[in-house]
Amino acid sequence: MKILLVDDHRILLDGLRFLLQSGEEEAEVSTASSVEEAWDMLRKDPPELVISDISVPKVGGIAFAKQVREHYPLIKVIFLSMHEQPHLVREALATGAEGYVLKKSAHEELLKAVKEVMGGALYFSNEIHKILVQRLRFPEDEKILSQREKEVLNLIFEELSNREIGEQLHISERTVETHRKNIYQKTKTNSLVGLLKFALENNLVSGLN
Amino acid sequence: MKILLVDDHRILLDGLRFLLQSGEEEAEVSTASSVEEAWDMLRKDPPELVISDISVPKVGGIAFAKQVREHYPLIKVIFLSMHEQPHLVREALATGAEGYVLKKSAHEELLKAVKEVMGGALYFSNEIHKILVQRLRFPEDEKILSQREKEVLNLIFEELSNREIGEQLHISERTVETHRKNIYQKTKTNSLVGLLKFALENNLVSGLN
DNA sequence: AATGATATCCGTGCTGGTGGGTATTTTTTA
DNA sequence: TAAAAAATACCCACCAGCACGGATATCATT
Numbered sequence: 001m002k003i004l005l006v007d008d009h010r011i012l013l014d015g016l017r018f019l020l021q022s023g024e025e026e027a028e029v030s031t032a033s034s035v036e037e038a039w040d041m042l043r044k045d046p047p048e049l050v051i052s053d054i055s056v057p058k059v060g061g062i063a064f065a066k067q068v069r070e071h072y073p074l075i076k077v078i079f080l081s082m083h084e085q086p087h088l089v090r091e092a093l094a095t096g097a098e099g100y101v102l103k104k105s106a107h108e109e110l111l112k113a114v115k116e117v118m119g120g121a122l123y124f125s126n127e128i129h130k131i132l133v134q135r136l137r138f139p140e141d142e143k144i145l146s147q148r149e150k151e152v153l154n155l156i157f158e159e160l161s162n163r164e165i166g167e168q169l170h171i172s173e174r175t176v177e178t179h180r181k182n183i184y185q186k187t188k189t190n191s192l193v194g195l196l197k198f199a200l201e202n203n204l205v206s207g208l209n
Numbered sequence: 210m211k212i213l214l215v216d217d218h219r220i221l222l223d224g225l226r227f228l229l230q231s232g233e234e235e236a237e238v239s240t241a242s243s244v245e246e247a248w249d250m251l252r253k254d255p256p257e258l259v260i261s262d263i264s265v266p267k268v269g270g271i272a273f274a275k276q277v278r279e280h281y282p283l284i285k286v287i288f289l290s291m292h293e294q295p296h297l298v299r300e301a302l303a304t305g306a307e308g309y310v311l312k313k314s315a316h317e318e319l320l321k322a323v324k325e326v327m328g329g330a331l332y333f334s335n336e337i338h339k340i341l342v343q344r345l346r347f348p349e350d351e352k353i354l355s356q357r358e359k360e361v362l363n364l365i366f367e368e369l370s371n372r373e374i375g376e377q378l379h380i381s382e383r384t385v386e387t388h389r390k391n392i393y394q395k396t397k398t399n400s401l402v403g404l405l406k407f408a409l410e411n412n413l414v415s416g417l418n
Numbered sequence: 419a420a421t422g423a424t425a426t427c428c429g430t431g432c433t434g435g436t437g438g439g440t441a442t443t444t445t446t447t448a
Numbered sequence: 449t450a451a452a453a454a455a456t457a458c459c460c461a462c463c464a465g466c467a468c469g470g471a472t473a474t475c476a477t478t
Contacts, residue, residue, distance in 0.1 A: 008313055009291065009312040009313050010312075010313055010314055010315045010316065011221075011224075011225070011228075011289070011310075011312050011313075011314060011315070011316050011319060012220075012221050012224060012312065014224070014228060014315065014316035015220075015221060015223070015224015015225050015227060015228050015316065016220070016224050018224060018227040018228060018231070019220075019223060019224050019227060022227070033313070080220070082218060101220075103218035103219070103220050103221065104217055104218050104219055104220075104242070105219055105220060106219045106220070106223065107219065107220050107223035107224065110220060146453080146454055146455080147454090148454070148455060148456095149454090149455095156402065157402055157406070159400045159402050159403050161434070161435090162434075162435075163434090171455085171456065171457085172456075172457055172458080173457095174456085174457050174458055174459090175455075175456050175457055175458095177435080177436085177457095177458095178455085178456075178457075178458090179455085179456095180435080180436085181436075181437070181438095182454095184436085184437090190436085190437095191368050191436095192401050192402065192435085193365065193366060193368045193401070193405060194368050196402065196405050197366075200409070355423080355424060355425085356424095357424075357425065358424090370464070370465090371464075371465075372464090380425085380426070380427090381426075381427055381428080383426085383427050383428055383429090384425070384426050384427060386465080386466075387425080387426075387427080388425085388426095389465085389466080390466080390467085391424090391425095393466090401465085
């Protein structure tokens with residue numbers, strides 16, 4: 001069984017390779033520490049399974065998973081991430097990934113996830129399960145930002161003024177203000193600071209990290 | 210040689226244990242996923258070396274290192290962290306740690322660090338070295354916020370208005386404004402967003418993480 | 419004694435963001 | 449194809465934040 005591991009922390013990659021190869025299955029594990037590298041390797045020699053981090057510099061694990069799903073729908077995908085924020089988890093699972101394991105889990109759990117997923121099932125850590133259930137019970141929290149709103153949010157965190165954002169997006173400053181209002185409503189925040197905290201906690205902005 | 214590993218990601222711990230034990234040295238590796246747990250284990254059976262993450266929930270790896278240094282000055286400490294922000298690195302090394310290895314490094318580098326440190330030397334990843342050199346060349350960047358300014362910054366981060374901050378600290382709103390001005394100058398930022406980004410990058414605020 | 423950093427206080431006026439609306443067009447979804 | 453969501457745009461009133469002026473007191477270091 002061929003597995004491709006993607007994570008920007010080499011040390012984790014090296015450790016994981018050991019772990020996976022020590023599992024009873026004869027696993028052939030290759031590793032990549034960036035999405036670009038991973039994509040190259042995947043095209044040259046498609047694996048059966050991709051295990052990817054989410055917070056990978058630049059492109060990000062979620063975008064990578066989408067790409068994989070689109071071009072190689074048969075390849076299974078498991079996310080291995082430290083993040084357990086509802087919004088992020090939801091976005092990740094919306095790519096159609098077969099698994100989501102938290103980094104704080106024991107390694108046995110990852111091995112189990114691999115086995116389950118390769119057997120055709122899905123596997124999620126307990127915490128992720130809870131989020132899915134929570135989602136059923138409180139669907140009103142579902143409201144996620146639209147694409148445009150995300151763009152505006154990111155430009156806000158580029159320290160641009162509303163006028164500048166308008167110019168950048170070729171829309172009126174008034175429209176930017178409207179977007180801003182809607183963002184505040186959807187995120188239930190009412191100050192720039194609160195918004196920033198929310199955005200960081202939910203990985204909605206691409207600065208930092 | 211007894212080694213204590215501290216990190217809140219179990220999977221990383223499991224992988225690292227493999228890596229360290231596969232190194233030629235006969236290493237006896239124990240692991241802890243919280244500072245409290247680590248401290249218990251350390252007291253019961255003191256290791257020669259502690260390898261700790263920095264962003265451990267609640268207490269944090271830096272505080273833990275200080276504690277270890279104070280009560281067991283002979284135990285060597287190596288930080289294994291993803292963070293490479295100058296302020297944070299400086300704070301970490303100020304504890305007197307013998308090493309600082311980035312998680313994005315290859316595992317060979319960690320083994321090398323262990324060997325060097327146990328041999329009585331220090332070991333830092335290249336990126337960390339650069340920060341130390343940079344520090345020598347541009348000491349003017351050292352200017353850190355005063356205690357009062359840090360308090361104000363934290364309250365800003367609590368989403369308080371200047372008026373509320375004034376009440377909280379029993380000072381005039383004007384004074385808060387002055388502090389704010391000085392903070393902006395020192396951090397070379399000129400917007401709330403920029404300031405918050407700076408604060409987060411340099412761990413000046415106690416929210417989040 | 420002089421210096422620099424810290425901390426405190428005050429007034430004024432401008433501007434950008436906030437919050438209250440309303441409304442049209444396009445796109446997506448059911 | 450009808451309904452819903454997203455994106456666009458505008459008006460107006462309000463005020464917090466901030467720039468730009470000032471000012472004084474304390475303390476450690478030089």
